[in-house]
Amino acid sequence: MTNNLTMQELLEQQEQEFNQVKAGQTITGKISKITNDEVVVELNYGFDGVIKNEELKYFHLQTYSYT
Secondary structure (H helix, E strand, C coil), X not given: CCCCXXXXXXXXXXXXXXXXXXXCCCCCEEEEEECCCEEEEEECCCCXXXXXXXXXXXXXXXXXXXX
C-alpha cells in the first residue's frame, strides 16, 4: 500500500506522534553517534535525541556505587 502524503502532511503526522511523548516517559532509540561531548540517539519520531556526556556521567555516578 502506497501512502502519498504531502510534505506538510508528513510533518504534521510527525509532530502529532512526537507530541504524545511526555516528560519522564521512557522511549527507545538507536545510538547513531558518540562523540567526546554527546551521544546522538535516533528516535522513532523522525527526530534525533542528544544527550550530553555530563548527563550520562551524572546518571552513572548516581546509579552505581564504587566499592
